[in-house]
Amino acid sequence: MARLAGVSRSAVSRAFTPGASISPDTRAKVEAAAAELGYHVNHLARGLMRQQTGIVCLIVADIHTPYLSRLLESLSRSLQEAGKVVMVLNAGRASGNVEGALRQTLNYRADATVVLSGTPYRSIAQSCLDSGQRLVLLNRDDHLPGTVNLSVDNARAARTAATLFLRAGYRRLALVTSGIGTPSLTARRDCFLATAKEAGAEVAVWEGGATAYESGLQGGTSLFSSDEPPDAIFAVTDLLACGVMDAVRHRFRRRVPDDVGVIGFDDIEQAGWASYDLTTFAQPVADITEWTVRLVADGIVEEPQDRVFEASLVWRASVARSL
Amino acid sequence: MARLAGVSRSAVSRAFTPGASISPDTRAKVEAAAAELGYHVNHLARGLMRQQTGIVCLIVADIHTPYLSRLLESLSRSLQEAGKVVMVLNAGRASGNVEGALRQTLNYRADATVVLSGTPYRSIAQSCLDSGQRLVLLNRDDHLPGTVNLSVDNARAARTAATLFLRAGYRRLALVTSGIGTPSLTARRDCFLATAKEAGAEVAVWEGGATAYESGLQGGTSLFSSDEPPDAIFAVTDLLACGVMDAVRHRFRRRVPDDVGVIGFDDIEQAGWASYDLTTFAQPVADITEWTVRLVADGIVEEPQDRVFEASLVWRASVARSL
């Protein structure tokens, strides 16, 4: 390559390094040769010398899920636009775990890794930090020193949900959540329960299954099979909420929002579909993305700070308007 | 590292190479040292020497879409289990294009790349091939020599859809498709139209927008605003079908399947939800995944062969049973 261009290896290196001091003339020669040979800088070799590879790893499970796939889309796009390249490490049950993914992260000398699902052990996370990685955790509540936590104000949203129901005149509240107690879901549950209690309202709780449509279907069915079914249900996730609504409507012929109010969380695309028209809280995907890029790609060095973003209420038609 | 273990660099290399000749004794020493130092083999450097990096790139747009995110999940999981690591290159409009993604593929010396969305130019695809990459294209109809095409039998499915409608007694057929003429969508449209024509049935066509729920909503609305609305609609995609159903039901108060039959394509999760219960064709995700892994990770060298998989009919409740 250098030979064909008639210059030194250094020169070709400089030709592909933005801002390197090289004359337009030699650059042209290099570019011509590159075009002829189909030459592409080997970023792996480059990463070996510079102290960065340009790789940022995204550790995630349940990619097929509406919220996570949207976050993945947003993150991958923005990271890419910031000049990074995204490695996706699937940490689902069947496909290895968070630890294995974190190890890959080390093997490929990622500049940074962001954990969307699961919680890493302290020890391996520390290894990542030690290797110079930036580590950002999304929606975890454990705080590892040196990492950054980006999260959502679950407490406030859950409180709002309870308040909304009460104000609209619903009295027999219920909560549907999955059996997988991630920090986010637990926070939503606890705050909803606490707010209801303060207001003197009882809350029926259904907890089980994965965070999926089927669980919502089950939960809704179970709740409505009791002697005194609820008249308002906070489903801790839109997927659950869709299941709940379908149970309520198709299995029990109840109307939403007249007979029963429903609130979800995430604002997945389906929440806006006419069949659901679900009142919910929108995940601050843009904020999460923006800050992740800032932390991970822009090399902000100032003491990394945790952030809590608001999940904004999206008013739709699954809750009766206050009287 | 080698020093701490008291062995040569070669020895530590062999300790991490499965099947290398090394005594249990020195392996133990190396492992102990590795644990103490938190050492992880640098796969980038390794990739420089061996002729493979272990990286396989997935080029994809619209990751947030139900079908694509499911395929991505399946592919990433299986590739990972086969010992590969997945790089996701977002080729959406706003985030660079297929060419840019393919260039990254070259920069990172991927062992293989699979194109889920978009069609690469011949020239750059050729560069990938020249660099020794395996290149698999999903659902494209252009055939680049040296690449493998994995696709779905769109023609047959579309023919089946038309036949099903006709047999069930529907007479005023319609087709809803997006304005983006990907090979798959075009094939579905053309075969549906041809089959209907053979049977002497006219088909109203609505074509526009992205392949999304909103387009379906629009298409359904437009079709039903005419003097003679259809009584059966083949939506070329489930997302479109959901939009169509919502338009039909919520805007025109028609019943599915009594007043109008609907068939979709993809079998996304939502197609199975009680609010839709959509008859559709299931994408052969398992087949696609299996063959991709086989081609990409298992190093099958035999002359690469294109494959066409069947999309199996999933009978649900959006089409009336034949009389």
Next chain:
DNA sequence: CTGAAAGCGCTTACAG
């Protein structure tokens, strides 16, 4: 602005 040299962290014949 340019080139020769050293080095990034590995692996792989090659001897032993």
Next chain:
DNA sequence: CTGAAAGCGCTTACAG
């Protein structure tokens, strides 16, 4: 089974 040496494809001081 093991080590010394060469080399993968780059970048980066260091002189000029």
